[in-house]
Structures are given as structure tokens and as C-alpha cells.
Amino acid sequence: MTMNTLTGDRAIIRSAERPAHTSSGYLMLLVLLGCIVAGAAGGALVDLNAVAGGAIIVVSAIVFLFVSCGFYMQQPNQATAITLFGAYKGTDRHEGLRWLLPWLGRRKVSLRANNMISERLKVNDLRGNPIEIAAQVVWRVTDTAQALFDIDDYKAFVIVQIEAAVRTIGARYPYDDYEHQEITLRGNHDQVGVELRQELIERLVTAGLTVDECGFTHLAYAQEIAGAMLRRQQAQAVVAARTTLVEGAVGMVELALDQLSAKGVVELDDERRAAMVSNLMVVLCGDRDAQPVVNTGTLYQ
Numbered sequence: 001m002t003m004n005t006l007t008g009d010r011a012i013i014r015s016a017e018r019p020a021h022t023s024s025g026y027l028m029l030l031v032l033l034g035c036i037v038a039g040a041a042g043g044a045l046v047d048l049n050a051v052a053g054g055a056i057i058v059v060s061a062i063v064f065l066f067v068s069c070g071f072y073m074q075q076p077n078q079a080t081a082i083t084l085f086g087a088y089k090g091t092d093r094h095e096g097l098r099w100l101l102p103w104l105g106r107r108k109v110s111l112r113a114n115n116m117i118s119e120r121l122k123v124n125d126l127r128g129n130p131i132e133i134a135a136q137v138v139w140r141v142t143d144t145a146q147a148l149f150d151i152d153d154y155k156a157f158v159i160v161q162i163e164a165a166v167r168t169i170g171a172r173y174p175y176d177d178y179e180h181q182e183i184t185l186r187g188n189h190d191q192v193g194v195e196l197r198q199e200l201i202e203r204l205v206t207a208g209l210t211v212d213e214c215g216f217t218h219l220a221y222a223q224e225i226a227g228a229m230l231r232r233q234q235a236q237a238v239v240a241a242r243t244t245l246v247e248g249a250v251g252m253v254e255l256a257l258d259q260l261s262a263k264g265v266v267e268l269d270d271e272r273r274a275a276m277v278s279n280l281m282v283v284l285c286g287d288r289d290a291q292p293v294v295n296t297g298t299l300y301q
Helices: 025-045 050-068 144-150 156-174 189-207 223-263 270-285
Strands: 002-007 009-014 069-072 078-084 089-092 096-099 105-110 114-117 121-124 130-141 209-219
Touching: 002 130, 009 144, 025 050, 025 069, 069 078, 078 144, 089 144, 105 144, 114 156, 114 270, 121 156, 130 156, 130 189, 144 189, 156 189
Parallel strands: none
Antiparallel strands: 002 009, 069 096, 078 089, 078 105, 114 130, 121 130, 130 209
16 A cells, blocks of 8 residues: 655655465465375375376475475564565564465564664754754654655664754753753753654654654763853852852841840940941851951940
8 A cells, every 4th residue: 555645746655554465384384294295195106106196296396395485484573574576565463484475575674662872963052052962762663664665774764863853852942041941951851852752753754663762861061162161050059059148148147136136135326237247247158167356445446
């Protein structure tokens, strides 16, 4: 069976898998056994009637050779595409010992899952930053007719389409978003992986292939900008830590001043309050332990 797909002014003929008419090889083994028995009987008959015995032996030998040429073995998760003088006649998916007319062609195709890891590709992300990216893809054949007759080499086709899909997805999103407001390659593995799988399925469906699972195995900035991006991440991490520290210190200073005023421990004018705030902020936000200083004069000296 074939399907016509219109692309512009051209019609592309697509193949479609259909069941083939084959037989169980175990039944044909009985035919071989019958040929052996008939040949033995013909040999015994030669002494009584040479012509009849010889005819039986010849016919048995011809049938034996004819049947023997039609056997083939098929393992689980394996299929055989049948052709007649180049024309596709169907696909046999039955496992075990099978038999087919000897003049029919046979091409075996594995239906098992294939695991492939792409090479590391250098791609520019959404913001133009060069990144290195590689993906792992689990794919398998679903339509043997399309895989064999619509694509010259479906395994090479898979490699090229994986590379194209990875480049497409890699350029669709930024590598990272420090404000956590966008979908990123680094922070949204599951969502990006789903889109990568959908992109691959759409690309491979014309070859009778599907994708069961995929995901990134390598994701990093390219070497030429990795150092700069690392320093940027460190700087932003320091800023974020300082921001949290200052917010906490301000709250502690407010709490200390409120409790001192509420309990009447000391009366603070604006200048004393400013000095205490300054000292507390230095103590709470400093990188080193505070060194106490004993003031032997007044607060204003």
C-alpha cells in the first residue's frame, strides 16, 4: 500500500506497512519429512519398477529442494519485509520458523529499541551564548515499509535528524535565567525534554520511526565563555547572599532598637541611634568577627 502526499506541485509517494502472506515453517517440515519418506519408498521400488521408482525419487528431490529454499528464522521483535521482483508485498512479524515461496525476496528489520547518544554540538542559545549540548535518544522502527523503502538509510537519517532537532531546541531557549522568569535549558529539563521528543517524532515519522524517550546528556557553556559565565554566576550568588544578609540585619537592628526603647534601657537621641545602627550593621554584615573597642570617654568622643 502506498500513500500520496502533496508537497507544493509534487506528489510524494509514501509506503505503508501491511501484513504479508507467509506460512509456518513447522508445517513445511512435515512436507520435508514426507519427501524423505517418499524418496526412501522410491528407492525400494526401483528393484520392482525402475521407471516408477526413479520418478518418485526425482519428484521427491525436487520438492525437497523447493521447500528447503523457503525457510527462514525470525526472532522476537524482528520483522521481514517481503518483495517480489522489487515490488513490496507485505511484512511478516511472526516469530519462529517461517516459510515463504523461494522466489520472494526477504529483508529483515529489527523492531527493538535503539539507544543513541549524539555528539556534542555547539549551539547558540536564545540569547546568542554559545553552548555545548548532547542528547540521548531511544528510538525504534514502527513501519518497516517506510523505513526500508522511503528512506535510503534510516539509521543515518536518525543521526542527522537528532542533530537538527537538538540544534532547534537549543536555540529556542536560553541556557539559564538568573531571575527565574523564563523556561531555560538548565532549569526545565522535563519540559524541554518533552519538546525535544515531540520535535524528533515529527521529523522521524516520515521514515516509519518513533521516539520512546530522550533527554540531554551534556549541557554546558562553550569553553570560550565558560570562565566569564562562571564569574558572573559567582558574582550574582554573592549579591544574592549579601541581599539576604542585609535584609536579616535590618530586621535585627529594628528589633534591638524597639526592645531597648520599650524596656527603657537607654534613651537614644538621633545621633546615638545612628551610631548604634551603624555599629550593629557592621557587626552583623561584616565578613570577620567584630573586635570590641572600650570607649573610656563619652559616646560623642
